[in-house]
Amino acid sequence: MPAWAEAVRGAALALLLAGTAGAVQAQTSDLVSKTQFRVCADPAADPMSMQDGSGYENKLAELFAAKLERPVSYTWFPMATGFIRQTLKAGKCDVVMGYAQGHELVLNTNHYMTSAYALVVPSDGPLAGVNELSDPALQGLTLGVIAGSPPATHMARHGLIGKARAYALVVDRRVESPASDMLDDLAAGEIDAAVLWGPIAGPLVERDHPGLKVVPLIREAGAPKLFYRITMGVRRGEKVWQRQLNSLIRRNKPEIDALLAEAGVPLLDDMGERPLDVGQ
The missing domain is CATH 3.40.190.10 (Periplasmic binding protein-like II)
Structure with missing residues (x-):
């Protein structure tokens, strides 16, 4: 068989195998249930x-x-x-x-x-008007934060980490709830403010802590982003x-x-x- 014919046959076989593999992949990758x-x-x-x-x-x-x-x-x-x-x-x-x-x-x-990390404060306290972590009113206070979460970098930039209280990032939520613990501590006066992911903080405050206020941190400059x-x-x-x-x-x-x-x-x-x- 001429070399060119052998090459054509090889190419055709490769295309056939690729098509067959593609068909099999299409069949096996479509795992989405049509009934649930x-x-x-x-x-x-x-x-x-x-x-x-x-x-x-x-x-x-x-x-x-x-x-x-x-x-x-x-x-x-x-x-x-x-x-x-x-x-x-x-x-x-x-x-x-x-x-x-x-x-x-x-x-x-x-x-x-789209949502953002939020500052949670007592709604009738002196921090009720604070809407960014650079506010001087937060200096010297104890803020709760999830360890390793993006707001911690901003808190460090503004000198708020030294007195911060860290709550665990990775836990078994079936037995531990750092976000709920943080908000309970805030309501009890053990910390002065809490910094939490808004879609967690907002619903928990709405349900369990009507005396607290959730303020999305939309004015923070620099990295990392908080929304x-x-x-x-x-x-x-x-x-x-x-x-x-x-x-x-x-x-x-x-x-x-x-x-x-x-x-x-x-x-x-x-x-x-x-x-x-x-x-x-």
Whole structure:
């Protein structure tokens, strides 16, 4: 056989094998259930997801499931190392309801909310008017902060770390709740203010601490940023499922905003520069 013919035959065989492999990959990667809205979730991530269905991400899942006309089902696993590998990647469920935009472990949908870290203070105290960590009124005070979270860098920049009280970043939320502990300490006067992720602080204050005030930190200069766009996470490569969820996010944005606002989540515009007027 001439060399050119051998080359053509080799190329044709390679294309055939590639096509076959692609078809197999397409079949095996399409793991999304057509009969259930299968959610990967932490069973004790109050106030976001809870096994009793009380979290706002549970309610968001119910909304999306209703739009798809499917029942919600859950795969429960603590949100810690191995969460994505043991749930989404293992094909046990199809969507994580809350994931920061740009995370490489998942394929992100379009974002459905933007929020920020917040300063929590007594609503009737001398700090009620403070809205940034550079405010001189915070000097010499004890602020609670989750160890290793982005606001800690800003606190260090403004000389607030020396007296800060650190709360654990990675815990088993089934037995420990650093955010709730921090807010309880603030309400008891053991710390002067708390710095927490707004979508955690807002709902907990709304439910348990009406005497506290949540102020999104939207005026902080320099890195790291304190606002984040929150998406849903799906398996990498499942573009059809991603597009389907993107369509639902776009078409149901007012309902999503209302659900989150009712839960107490501080919502911001896409650039994290001002509070979102949900009534608009």
